[in-house]
Amino acid sequence: MSAEISKGIKEIKFALLSPDEIRKMSAVKVITPDTYDDDGYPIEKGLMDLAMGTIEPGLKCKTCGGKVDTCPGHFGHIELALPVIHIGFTKEIYSILNATCANCGRIRLTEDAIKDFKERINAIKSKLVDVEYDDIVSEAESEASDVSICPYCHFENKKITLEKPTTFREEGRKLTPKEIRERFEKIPDDDLILLGLEPGVARPEWMILTVFPVPPVNVRPTITLETGERSEDDLTHKLVDIIRINQRLRENRDQGSPQLIIEDLWELLQYHATTYFDNQTPGVPPAKHRSGRSLKTLVQRLKGKEGRFRSNLSGKRVNFSARTVISPEPFLSVNQVGVPIKAARELTVTETVTEHNIDRIKEMIRNSINVDESSEYKPAVNYIIKEDNKRMKVTEKNANELADKLQLGWKVERQLQDGDIVLFNRQPSLHRMSMMAHEVKVLPYRTFRFNVAVCTPYNADFDGDEMNLHVLQSQEARAEAEILMKVQENFLSPRFGGPIMGAIHDHITAMFLLTFRNRKIAKELGIHILSYVNVDKLPPIHKDEKGKEYFLGREIFSLILPEGVNITFKGKINDKIIDPDGTEGLVVIRDSKLISGAIDENAVGTMKGVLLDYIIRKYGNARAAKFLDDVTRLAAGVISYIGFSTGIDDEDVPLQAKAQLREVGLEAIRRVEKLIENYKEGLIGPEPGKTLEDTLESLIMKELSKAREKSSEIASNYLGIENSTVKMAKSGARANMTNLAQMAGIIGQQSIRGKRQHRGYTGRTLSHFKKGDLGAYARGFVTSSYKEGLKPTEYFFHAVGGREGLVDTAVRTSRSGYMQRRLINALEDLKVSEDRSVVDTEDSIIQLVYGEDGVDPSRSFGGKSVDVDFVLREKFGDKYGGEKQ
Amino acid sequence: MGKYNILKHELVPAHELLSKEEEEELLKNLGIKREQLPKIRKSDPVIKILEEKYGPIEPGRIIKIIRNNSRTSGIYIVYRMVVGE
Ligand SMILES: [Mg+2]
Ligand SMILES: [Zn+2]
Numbered sequence: 001m002s003a004e005i006s007k008g009i010k011e012i013k014f015a016l017l018s019p020d021e022i023r024k025m026s027a028v029k030v031i032t033p034d035t036y037d038d039d040g041y042p043i044e045k046g047l048m049d050l051a052m053g054t055i056e057p058g059l060k061c062k063t064c065g066g067k068v069d070t071c072p073g074h075f076g077h078i079e080l081a082l083p084v085i086h087i088g089f090t091k092e093i094y095s096i097l098n099a100t101c102a103n104c105g106r107i108r109l110t111e112d113a114i115k116d117f118k119e120r121i122n123a124i125k126s127k128l129v130d131v132e133y134d135d136i137v138s139e140a141e142s143e144a145s146d147v148s149i150c151p152y153c154h155f156e157n158k159k160i161t162l163e164k165p166t167t168f169r170e171e172g173r174k175l176t177p178k179e180i181r182e183r184f185e186k187i188p189d190d191d192l193i194l195l196g197l198e199p200g201v202a203r204p205e206w207m208i209l210t211v212f213p214v215p216p217v218n219v220r221p222t223i224t225l226e227t228g229e230r231s232e233d234d235l236t237h238k239l240v241d242i243i244r245i246n247q248r249l250r251e252n253r254d255q256g257s258p259q260l261i262i263e264d265l266w267e268l269l270q271y272h273a274t275t276y277f278d279n280q281t282p283g284v285p286p287a288k289h290r291s292g293r294s295l296k297t298l299v300q301r302l303k304g305k306e307g308r309f310r311s312n313l314s315g316k317r318v319n320f321s322a323r324t325v326i327s328p329e330p331f332l333s334v335n336q337v338g339v340p341i342k343a344a345r346e347l348t349v350t351e352t353v354t355e356h357n358i359d360r361i362k363e364m365i366r367n368s369i370n371v372d373e374s375s376e377y378k379p380a381v382n383y384i385i386k387e388d389n390k391r392m393k394v395t396e397k398n399a400n401e402l403a404d405k406l407q408l409g410w411k412v413e414r415q416l417q418d419g420d421i422v423l424f425n426r427q428p429s430l431h432r433m434s435m436m437a438h439e440v441k442v443l444p445y446r447t448f449r450f451n452v453a454v455c456t457p458y459n460a461d462f463d464g465d466e467m468n469l470h471v472l473q474s475q476e477a478r479a480e481a482e483i484l485m486k487v488q489e490n491f492l493s494p495r496f497g498g499p500i501m502g503a504i505h506d507h508i509t510a511m512f513l514l515t516f517r518n519r520k521i522a523k524e525l526g527i528h529i530l531s532y533v534n535v536d537k538l539p540p541i542h543k544d545e546k547g548k549e550y551f552l553g554r555e556i557f558s559l560i561l562p563e564g565v566n567i568t569f570k571g572k573i574n575d576k577i578i579d580p581d582g583t584e585g586l587v588v589i590r591d592s593k594l595i596s597g598a599i600d601e602n603a604v605g606t607m608k609g610v611l612l613d614y615i616i617r618k619y620g621n622a623r624a625a626k627f628l629d630d631v632t633r634l635a636a637g638v639i640s641y642i643g644f645s646t647g648i649d650d651e652d653v654p655l656q657a658k659a660q661l662r663e664v665g666l667e668a669i670r671r672v673e674k675l676i677e678n679y680k681e682g683l684i685g686p687e688p689g690k691t692l693e694d695t696l697e698s699l700i701m702k703e704l705s706k707a708r709e710k711s712s713e714i715a716s717n718y719l720g721i722e723n724s725t726v727k728m729a730k731s732g733a734r735a736n737m738t739n740l741a742q743m744a745g746i747i748g749q750q751s752i753r754g755k756r757q758h759r760g761y762t763g764r765t766l767s768h769f770k771k772g773d774l775g776a777y778a779r780g781f782v783t784s785s786y787k788e789g790l791k792p793t794e795y796f797f798h799a800v801g802g803r804e805g806l807v808d809t810a811v812r813t814s815r816s817g818y819m820q821r822r823l824i825n826a827l828e829d830l831k832v833s834e835d836r837s838v839v840d841t842e843d844s845i846i847q848l849v850y851g852e853d854g855v856d857p858s859r860s861f862g863g864k865s866v867d868v869d870f871v872l873r874e875k876f877g878d879k880y881g882g883e884k885q
Numbered sequence: 886m887g888k889y890n891i892l893k894h895e896l897v898p899a900h901e902l903l904s905k906e907e908e909e910e911l912l913k914n915l916g917i918k919r920e921q922l923p924k925i926r927k928s929d930p931v932i933k934i935l936e937e938k939y940g941p942i943e944p945g946r947i948i949k950i951i952r953n954n955s956r957t958s959g960i961y962i963v964y965r966m967v968v969g970e
């Protein structure tokens with residue numbers, strides 16, 4: 001039995017246009033370089049002849065009778081006085097000239113050799129491998145060009161050279177295009193296959209133009225400026241040049257002018273023909289406008305980023321979208337996006353008038369009158385579309401009249417209002433969370449604003465980033481976006497089955513400040529903080545010895561928890577000095593009361609937030625969104641009223657510590673010197689699989705990284721939790737203790753590709769060192785700290801190490817982008833069908849069960865389909881002694 | 886050097902030829918047409934080995950492949966239809 005397998009495009013053929021074909025498809029022979037007469041009417045047989053179509057609304061095409069919108073345009077042609085070379089085929093012309101006989105036109109190969117090559121071509125004919133055919137052709141051509149005596153007529157062929165761009169010389173004598181054409185005409189059809197041409201659709205002489213096609217008018221439209229002045233397309237300009245020179249050349253030739261004059265004009269015609277195709281041909285001065293701007297001719301229209309392919313065919317532009325700078329706004333929900341009034345008044349949603357909304361819409365139409373942007377934003381209507389699809393712009397003048405006339409079934413384009421569903425996107429769109437649905441909140445000023453919890457999925461920051469917004473236009477699209485794309489529906493990442501959004505930076509710091517060691521907060525202050533959050537009850541009020549009333553941080557935090565939270569998990573704090581009895585590092589929540597532990601990155605942070613994950617799973621996305629909103633607001637309140645700041649003096653360490661740090665550095669250098677001494681005396685034996693030098697290197701590296709660890713330890717010992725930088729590091733808000741140690745203590749070894757620095761001058765990295773110096777300093781060990789500043793050589797090594805990071809990211813992004821694009825193209829039309837099998841558009845099975853286990857990772861528990869511990873803990877509470885989270 | 890049975894290599898999953906009855910049942914269970922299955926070429930080295938065991942395998946037959954290295958589900962079974970060449 002035979003299997004049905006779906007097919008795609010089997011073959012694409014490229015052919016050459018023959019002069020006859022050019023004439024056949026031509027609607028008019030263009031003979032004059034003029035375009036329009038004094039009345040602005042296209043001149044007959046001119047470049048704008050009506051037979052080539054029309055671009056003016058009133059006129060009809062002479063060829064098909066169609067008007068602007070129906071006539072597809074028709075080609076014309078120019079008969080060239082003398083042939084010119086087509087710049088796109090110089091390489092082919094060159095190799096054919098050298099492979100064929102100038103006298104008889106045969107390919108300069110013996111019958112046997114020809115038979116051999118043809119057999120090889122036939123053998124691969126059935127396969128779709130053009131590369132192999134190309135290889136055979138170039139082999140045949142190079143073999144033929146090595147032969148100078150023609151095997152058929154015994155003519156002695158001379159070597160022909162190509163002088164870029166279009167001059168061919170035979171032992172110094174210039175070959176005219178006419179001569180080349182005559183030689184090519186002699187090549188028999190049977191030999192063409194060996195020259196890479198298919199007989200019937202391509203003849204080599206067609207690479208030399210005798211007839212020039214003139215593209216339709218609508219390919220090169222005339223632009224009428226506001227002043228009424230006409231401006232011709234660059235292609236038309238070029239065609240004018242070609243016709244002018246062609247005319248002069250013909251006249252001179254017919255009059256029998258001196259050969260020199262004819263050659264000059266011929267050369268000029270070649271120049272115009274060349275630049276008509278490609279105005280950036282190497283070796284040819286680009287044709288320029290009077291203004292000095294170079295002309296955009298055929299190749300320039302297609303090539304590059306602004307070319308037809310990348311800009312017009314691969315790139316898509318859309319309406320109903322806006323782009324501006326982004327900034328943070330903690331008072332917005334994660335599901336919202338702040339849209340500037342200016343943008344909201346431009347962006348519209350189309351609504352059909354029904355009996356249910358007619359009153360509301362009439363009022364909106366009247367909102368166009370006396371718009372006052374300093375008072376509350378009221379959406380107005382930009383356009384009214386009548387039943388016959390006629391559009392009317394709503395202005396202040398006609399608003400009342402239009403509102404009165406409004407009828408059921410009409411449509412209005414109303415301005416954006418609070419609660420509209422829009423798509424919000426930041427490029428590069430690397431995963432599906434790069435484009436999520438938000439609810440609009442119209443706000444003053446000029447930036448898009450959103451809750452910083454969604455910075456992570458968009459990979460956005462506020463150093464000037466811009467984002468795009470798209471307004472959805474149909475009810476179906478809005479419904480789909482709300483169900484599938486809303487921010488809260490994307491909390492759990494399909495990559496690892498955990499929350500990809502959560503508190504970051506200051507929000508973590510604030511939560512930590514609030515809950516670490518159960519901070520006491522004066523009642524006055526606490527009420528201010530609580531005013532940031534929508535809570536309807538106060539936390540318990542305590543009194544100190546002096547009778548001053550205060551709240552407890554953990555009790556404030558507990559207010560924003562949903563009811564019934566019972567969870568125990570390890571926090572980020574894991575430090576015997578800060579937390580000797582371990583109570584800060586173990587978060588215990590019972591009946592939604594935070595009993596112990598500090599809320600930090602492990603509780604509410606992105607990707608790690610255990611508490612956040614718990615709330616999403618137990619209470620659903622909507623409640624989790626509320627929790628995140630509350631965390632954001634509470635954090636803003638806490639950090640505003642408690643205050644938090646860091647400065648360079650956070651890295652100050654006592655003199656004693658400084659001395660210790662210096663000693664660590666010196667000690668490391670001494671040890672390295674000792675190692676080098678041992679190596680020189682031959683006391684070090686090679687480790688398995690390593691050379692002696694590598695062994696020494698790895699021993700030195702070990703010693704130096706030990707030094708940095710030591711310095712890190714010393715820094716930690718002297719910098720306590722009262723230090724702001726330490727607070728950030730320990731809570732997971734930003735940075736880590738290593739960064740701190742580098743600022744306060746020792747920066748450490750600067751490496752390239754995991755090795756100590758070793759390149760530069762012969763035998764040394766910099767001229768500051770002796771040749772062959774293997775010591776710590778000479779190979780990129782930095783003993784200074786960022787705070788003290790680096791020594792000149794250290795600074796250089798640091799720059800070298802830093803550069804590697806930059807180069808790596810640059811290389812990695814382009815490469816991973818390419819890989820991702822290939823993957824997307826391969827997988828884009830696969831879908832999961834109802835029975836969970838993965839199929840393509842032809843219903844062919846790709847996987848019998850999605851992901852081989854049928855689990856949607858974004859609905860999973862870190863990749864597992866069921867979290868048994870979670871279920872049991874929920875059921876039996878503390879009685880279940882299983883694995884703690 | 887004797888011929889090496891590639892099916893015995895640890896990186897090659899187990900391949901079996903389904904009987905005609907098994908084929909019918911499989912297609913009925915999956916509710917698909919034979920042609921919707923992924924393909925395996927008759928010229929695939931594994932088919933050559935299987936032919937030594939089962940005799941000639943004509944295009945259209947179904948091969949069962951039992952993989953035990955799935956990162957998500959451990960054992961994962963796929964079926965492929967033999968195609969010509
Ligand atoms: Mg940025
Ligand atoms: Zn027409």
Ligand SMILES: [Zn+2]
Pocket residue numbers: 101102103104105106150151152153154155
């Ligand atoms: Zn010859």
